[in-house]
Each structure stands twice: as C-alpha cells, then as structure tokens.
Amino acid sequence: MPEGDTIFRSARALGRALTGHRVVAFDTAYAPLASVNDNTPVAGRTIEQVESRGKWLLIYFSGDLILVTHMLMKGSWHIYRRGERWRRSRQHMRLVIATEEFEAVAFDVPIARFHTARSLERQSAIPRLGPDLLGSGFSxxxxxxxxxxxxxxxxxxxxxxxxxxxxxxxxxxxxxxxxxxxxxxxxxxxxxxxxxxxxxxxxxxxxxxxxxxxxxxxxxxxxxxxxxxxxxxxxxxxxxxxxxxxxxxxxxxxxxxxxxxxxxxxxxxxxxxxxxxxxxxxxxx
The missing domain is CATH 1.10.8.50 (Helicase, Ruva Protein; domain 3)
Structure with a gap:
C-alpha cells in the first residue's frame, strides 16, 4: 500500500538510476501517453529530475515535459538493468522508461499523465497539496x-x-x-x-x-x-x-x-x- 514514504523512496531510487541520462526507449499501455509520445517523442530527451510530492511522483524530462504518476493502492515502480528479467508479467506494465543502463517500469500504476510546467501548475491537483511531510520546506x-x-x-x-x-x-x-x-x-x-x-x-x-x-x-x-x-x-x-x-x-x-x-x-x-x-x-x- 504505497504511502508518502514509499513514493519518496521510489523517487530517490529512480532519481539515482535515471537523472542525467538520455532516454533511449519509451513504452506505455496508456493511449493518451502514447499519443503525446507520438507527437513529441520521449526518447532522446534527458531525465532532469525525479521528485516526490506526498503520494505523487514526478519525472522531469528535458524540453518541458513532466510525467506525473500516482500509485493509489497497488501501483509500483521497479528498476532493472537492461536485459534483466522483470519480476512481474508484462500484462501489468503501464510504463517503461529505458536508458542505456536501466529500465524503469511502472506496474499497475493507475494514474499517469504528461504535463508541461504550466499545465501542471494550472490544471493538476498537485499544487494544492498540503505541506509535504518529507519535504525540506515543511511548515x-x-x-x-x-x-x-x-x-x-x-x-x-x-x-x-x-x-x-x-x-x-x-x-x-x-x-x-x-x-x-x-x-x-x-x-x-x-x-x-x-x-x-x-x-x-x-x-x-x-x-x-x-x-x-x-x-x-x-x-x-x-x-x-x-x-x-x-x-x-x-x-x-x-x-x-x-x-x-x-x-x-x-x-x-x-x-x-x-x-x-x-x-x-x-x-x-x-x-x-x-x-x-x-x-x-x-x-x-
């Protein structure tokens, strides 16, 4: 059951594996994400930052593209070396972000959306969250x-x-x-x-x-x-x-x-x- 600590650890691990690296492949089971990828490919972009905000996880790509995910009750992110066998079947895969060295795979993540910095601020519920208990600026x-x-x-x-x-x-x-x-x-x-x-x-x-x-x-x-x-x-x-x-x-x-x-x-x-x-x-x- 993912809570704030789970998302924080996931963001930290994903950040260590992905930040600063170029995406060589992207795959998704979600049509809206696939459509964005068709128009403005994720492959070729650099992963700039991975951040947790409460129960939300945000992955920032170069070119003002932000992937926002929420795990709800059963979602999870896994990290594998390229070519390593996944611990869950492909039917549970919702997203794959691959670099030369790693594959980040989202399994059963029910909420996944692409945003720009502006749309994230104006349309997402994330900026309306209360103080993040694990944030450095917690009040x-x-x-x-x-x-x-x-x-x-x-x-x-x-x-x-x-x-x-x-x-x-x-x-x-x-x-x-x-x-x-x-x-x-x-x-x-x-x-x-x-x-x-x-x-x-x-x-x-x-x-x-x-x-x-x-x-x-x-x-x-x-x-x-x-x-x-x-x-x-x-x-x-x-x-x-x-x-x-x-x-x-x-x-x-x-x-x-x-x-x-x-x-x-x-x-x-x-x-x-x-x-x-x-x-x-x-x-x-």
Missing part, C-alpha cells in the same frame, strides 16, 4: 492551521486528507494516532494544542524513519517493510495496524478495528491507550 505552523480547519472531521479522516498534510496513508494514519494516544474517531476540534503538535511531529518522524538509507534497498523501489515501532523483530514492525483482536504492544488490551470515512478505510486503535472520552480539565485552544 509545522501551516500544517497545524490546515488540520485545525478540519474541525468537524474525525481525526483519522483528516490525517488522510492530502490537503492537510501530504504523505499520510492508511497505515500511518492509525500508527500516528496510537503513538500520540489520540482516539482516531475523535473530532479534530476536540484536540488540544499538545495533541495537534504531537500528531504533526509524529507524522513527520514516522515517515522519516521509513526513508532512511537503511529502510530501503538502494536502487530497488519495490521492497522494504514499513515500520513504526523501531523494534528489531520483523514481526513487531507496527503498533496497531492490521492487529485486530491481538494484544496491544503497550498495555495488552485487544486492538480494535472499524471502517471509517466515506471510503470505509480500516482504522485500528487500542481502546485503553487511546480513550475516546475527552478530559475536561485539559487546556484547549
């Missing part, structure tokens, strides 16, 4: 303002909103709430300042933990197990996500799960560590 103050503005929403729903903060997905949503002791079904306007600060701080901290140089496998974009606990045991990587009915790693209470939001996403929490009751004596805004 905690702006993130707090955007989060508080979702006052009537449940906390976990607001955290998934990419216009609040870019990069949080369904796994991190539950993990961030647990680490901060916040019940995911509480309303945002019931949060204290300390809780808001904690949610933002831990969101950035947990995503950053998963994009360190040791969290992935170098040039590989499709491996690396997400972790939030810091435990050495691979079986204890997460606090609550996917652990319905199992004991909480902190208190032993059974972890609960309930569908949440318009998309009925699975949300996990510990009822003892994350009580729903609001404490009247806590200072609010």
């Amino acid at each position: 905690e103050g702006e993130a707090a303002i955007r989060l508080r503005a979702r006052g009537d929403e449940e906390v976990a729903v607001a955290l998934l909103n990419q216009q609040v903060m870019a990069g949080i997905g369904n796994v991190f949503k539950s993990e961030i709430c647990f680490v901060c002791g916040v019940h995911p079904f509480r309303r945002v306007d019931a949060l204290t300042r300390t809780e808001v600060d904690c949610l933002i701080d831990k969101a950035r901290q947990l995503l950053a933990l998963n994009v360190t140089e040791t969290s992935g496998d170098g040039m590989i974009t499709y491996t690396g197990a997400r972790r939030t606990t810091g435990a050495a045991d691979p079986g204890a990587r997460l606090w609550v996500y996917g652990r319905q009915g199992r004991p909480c790693r902190r208190c032993g209470e059974s972890v609960l799960m309930r569908k949440q939001g318009a998309q009925a996403r699975s949300t996990y929490w510990c009822p003892r560590c994350q009580p729903i009751e609001e404490q009247a004596d806590r200072a609010r805004w």
